[in-house]
Amino acid sequence: MIVNVLFYVFGAILVLAALGVITARNPVHCALFLVAAFLNSAVIWLLLQAEFLALTLVVVYVGAVMVLWLFVVMMLDVDVEKLRQGFTRYAPLGALIALIVVAQIGLVVYVRKLGLDDTAAAVVNRPAGGSNTLELGHLLYTQYLYPFEIAAVILLVAIVAAITLTMRDRPGQKVQDIGKQVAVNAKNRVRIVKMDAEARQ
Amino acid sequence: MNPASITRLDLVLAAPELFVLAATCVVLLVDLFLTERTRWLTFVLSLLTLAGASWLTTVTGFSERTVGWHGTYVADPLSSLLKIVAYGAVAVAFLYGHGYLQVRRILKGEYYVLGLFALLGIMVLVSANSLVTLYLGVELLALSLYALVAFNRESGIAAEAAIKYFVLGSIASGALLYGMSIIYGVTGSLELGVISNAALQMPAGQIGLLFGLAFIVVGVAFKFGAVPFHTWVPDVYHGAPTPVTLFLAAAPKLGSFALAFRLLAEGLGAVHATGWQDMITMVAVLSIIVGNVVAIAQTNIKRMLAYSTISHVGFILLGILAGTSQGYSAALYYTITYVIMSVGGFGMVILLSRKGFEADSLEDFKGLNARNPWFAAVMLMLMFSMAGVPPFVGFWAKLAVIQAVLNVGSLWLAIVAVALSVVGAYYYLRVVKLMYFDEPTDEAALQGGGGAMRIVLSLNGLAVLALGLYPGLLLELCARVIP
Numbered sequence: 149m150i151v152n153v154l155f156y157v158f159g160a161i162l163v164l165a166a167l168g169v170i171t172a173r174n175p176v177h178c179a180l181f182l183v184a185a186f187l188n189s190a191v192i193w194l195l196l197q198a199e200f201l202a203l204t205l206v207v208v209y210v211g212a213v214m215v216l217w218l219f220v221v222m223m224l225d226v227d228v229e230k231l232r233q234g235f236t237r238y239a240p241l242g243a244l245i246a247l248i249v250v251a252q253i254g255l256v257v258y259v260r261k262l263g264l265d266d267t268a269a270a271v272v273n274r275p276a277g278g279s280n281t282l283e284l285g286h287l288l289y290t291q292y293l294y295p296f297e298i299a300a301v302i303l304l305v306a307i308v309a310a311i312t313l314t315m316r317d318r319p320g321q322k323v324q325d326i327g328k329q330v331a332v333n334a335k336n337r338v339r340i341v342k343m344d345a346e347a348r349q
Numbered sequence: 350m351n352p353a354s355i356t357r358l359d360l361v362l363a364a365p366e367l368f369v370l371a372a373t374c375v376v377l378l379v380d381l382f383l384t385e386r387t388r389w390l391t392f393v394l395s396l397l398t399l400a401g402a403s404w405l406t407t408v409t410g411f412s413e414r415t416v417g418w419h420g421t422y423v424a425d426p427l428s429s430l431l432k433i434v435a436y437g438a439v440a441v442a443f444l445y446g447h448g449y450l451q452v453r454r455i456l457k458g459e460y461y462v463l464g465l466f467a468l469l470g471i472m473v474l475v476s477a478n479s480l481v482t483l484y485l486g487v488e489l490l491a492l493s494l495y496a497l498v499a500f501n502r503e504s505g506i507a508a509e510a511a512i513k514y515f516v517l518g519s520i521a522s523g524a525l526l527y528g529m530s531i532i533y534g535v536t537g538s539l540e541l542g543v544i545s546n547a548a549l550q551m552p553a554g555q556i557g558l559l560f561g562l563a564f565i566v567v568g569v570a571f572k573f574g575a576v577p578f579h580t581w582v583p584d585v586y587h588g589a590p591t592p593v594t595l596f597l598a599a600a601p602k603l604g605s606f607a608l609a610f611r612l613l614a615e616g617l618g619a620v621h622a623t624g625w626q627d628m629i630t631m632v633a634v635l636s637i638i639v640g641n642v643v644a645i646a647q648t649n650i651k652r653m654l655a656y657s658t659i660s661h662v663g664f665i666l667l668g669i670l671a672g673t674s675q676g677y678s679a680a681l682y683y684t685i686t687y688v689i690m691s692v693g694g695f696g697m698v699i700l701l702s703r704k705g706f707e708a709d710s711l712e713d714f715k716g717l718n719a720r721n722p723w724f725a726a727v728m729l730m731l732m733f734s735m736a737g738v739p740p741f742v743g744f745w746a747k748l749a750v751i752q753a754v755l756n757v758g759s760l761w762l763a764i765v766a767v768a769l770s771v772v773g774a775y776y777y778l779r780v781v782k783l784m785y786f787d788e789p790t791d792e793a794a795l796q797g798g799g800g801a802m803r804i805v806l807s808l809n810g811l812a813v814l815a816l817g818l819y820p821g822l823l824l825e826l827c828a829r830v831i832p
Binding site for chain 1: 354355359363370377418419421422457459462463466469473479481482485486488489492493495496499500502
C-alpha cells in the first residue's frame with residue numbers, strides 16, 4: 149500500500165501548498181507555492197500512470213507559472229531591493245520547497261525501482277506497453293474532437309481579446325513605425341551643411 | 350468505417366457552428382485591412398454571417414433529437430429554436446450598436462468578432478450533450494463577454510466592470526467545473542444521457558450527487574445573474590458601453606437557459622425533487638424580491654434595467670423549478686420574450702444618447718412624448734410588457750410561468766411572484782410617468798442611431814404588442830420544442 153501512502157503524503161503537501169498560495173502575503177511566494185502545488189499534482193498523476201499529463205503539467209504550467217511570476221514582479225511593482233535584503237529570511241522557505249520537491253521526485257523514483265505501483269495500475273487498467281501519449285492523442289482527435297476544437301477557439305478568443313485590450317494608440321506613445329523606418333533614405337538622416345571655411349587661428 | 354472517426358452526419362449536425370466559426374475568422378482577417386471609413390464592411394459581413402447561420406440552421410434543422418460527435422453534441426428542435434433567436438438577438442444588438450460606436454469613434458472590428466465568438470459560445474452551449482462541451486461553451490461565451498465589457502479602453506468605469514465580471518465569473522466557472530468533476534466521479538460519464546440514467550439508478554439523496562449538484566447550481570445561478578450571485582449584474586450593466594450591455598442582456602440569457610435546462614433537466618432530472626428544486630426555489634424567490642425592490646431605488650436606467658433583469662431571471666427560474674415540460678416551456682417562452690423586451694429597452698437608451706452624452710439617467714426620459722411621440726409609445730409598450738400588463742407579451746410570459754408553478758402545487762410561489770410583480774410595476778410605470786407627464790429638460794431631437802435602427806426598434810416595440818395579441822404563436826412553438 150505504499151502507493152496509497154504516497155498519495156496521502158503528496159495530497160497533503162498539495163493541500164498545504166495550495167493553502168500557501170492563498171495565505172502568503174508576497175505574490176512571489178504565492179507563485180512559488182503554486183509551483184509546489186503543480187508539482188504535487190504532477191506526482192499524483194504519475195501515480196495514476198498518466199505520465200504524459202504529469203509531464204505536460206510540469207512543462208506547461210510550471211513553465212507558464214514562472215512566466216506569471218515574472219509578470220507579477222514586473223507589473224505589481226514588487227520592490228526587488230527589499231526582496232534582496234530579506235534573502236536570508238526567505239532562504240529557509242526556498243530551501244524547504246526545494247527539499248520537498250527533491251524528496252517527492254526521490255520518493256517516486258524509489259517506488260518505481262521497487263516496482264510497487266501495482267495498485268495504481270489496477271485503477272487505470274492500462275494495457276502493458278501502451279503509450280499514454282498515443283492513447284490521449286487518439287481520444288482527442290476522435291471521441292473528443294468537438295470539445296478539442298472548441299478549446300482551440302477559446303485560445304483564439306483569448307488572443308483576440310488580449311490584443312484588443314492592450315494594443316492602443318495613446319498620445320505620446322513611443323512605438324516603431326516599420327513602414328517609416330524602411331522608407332527612410334540618407335537624405336532624411338544626414339543633413340549636409342555648407343559652412344564657410346574658418347581661418348586658422 | 351472506423352467507429353471512432355467523424356462521420357458525415359456529424360459535420361451536417363454541426364454545420365451552423367462550423368459556418369459561424371469559419372465566417373468569424375474571415376471577418377477577423379478582413380477587418381485587418383479596413384480603415385475607419387470602410388469598417389461598415391465588417392458590420393455587413395457580420396450580419397451576412399448571421400443570415401447564413403440562420404439559413405443553415407433552418408435547412409439542417411432536426412425535428413428529431415440527434416446526437417453526434419461521439420455524444421458531445423446534440424441537435425434537437427430546442428437547440429434550433431434557441432440558435433435562431435440568438436442570431437436575431439445578436440443581429441439586433443449589432444444594428445443598434447453600430448451608430449453608437451461610430452459617433453464615439455470606438456467602432457472597432459473586434460466588437461463584431463468578439464460578438465460572433467460569444468454567439469458561437471451560445472451555440473455550443475445550446476447544442477451541448479456532455480459536461481465538457483457545456484463547460485467549454487460557458488467559457489467561450491464568458492471570455493468574449495469579459496473582453497467586450499472592457500472594450501472601450503478610455504473608460505475607467507468599463508475597466509472596473511470588466512475586472513469585477515472577470516474575477517467573479519472565474520470563481521463561478523471554478524464552482525461549475527468542480528461540481529461537474531464530482532458528478533463525473535460519481536456517475537462515471539461526461540455524457541448527459543448516461544449521467545441521467547446513472548442518477549436514476551442511485552438511491553435518493555446520494556450524497557456525492559448532491560455535493561456536485563450544489564456547485565453546479567451555484568455556477569448556473571451566477572451565469573444567470575440570480576440572487577445571491579447577482580452582485581456583478583448592476584455594475585457590469587452600468588459600466589459596459591450601452592451596445593455591450595444590450596448584447597450582454599440579450600443573447601447570453603438564452604445560453605444560460607440552455608445551461609440550466611441541459612444540466613438540471615436533462616442531466617440531473619433524477620434529483621429534481623430531492624435535490625435542486627429547493628435550491629432553485631430559494632434563488633428564484635430571492636431574485637424576484639431583490640430585483641424588484643432594489644430597482645425602485647435606482648436613478649440610472651441601466652442599473653434599473655439590470656435589477657429588472659434579475660427579477661426576470663427569478664421568473665425564468667420559477668418555470669425551471671417546476672420541473673415539468675410545461676414549466677420548461679414556460680421558462681423558455683419567458684426567456685425569449687425577455688430577450689425581445691431587453692434589446693428594445695437598451696435600444697431606447699442608445700436612441701436617446703448622442704455624441705458626448707449618455708442618456709443613462711431616468712431623468713433623460715423626461716418629456717420624451719413631447720420630443721418624439723412615436724418612440725415614447727415604443728418605450729411605453731416595452732415598459733408595460735416588462736411590468737406584465739396585458740395585452741403585451743410580458744403578461745403572457747408571467748402567466749405561463751405562474752400557471753406552471755400552480756400546476757405543481759406551489760401556491761405560495763405564485764402569490765410571491767404576483768405580489769412582487771405589482772411592486773415591480775411601480776418602477777416601470779415611473780418611466781412612463783416621466784415620459785408623458787413631466788416637462789422635457791432636454792429639447793434636442795433624438796440623434797442616436799440611423800434610419801435602419803429606428804425602423805428595427807419600432808418593429809421591436811410592435812413585436813412586443815403583436816406577440817401579446819397573438820400569444821399562441823410563440824407559446825405553441827415553445828411547448829413543441831420541449832420534449
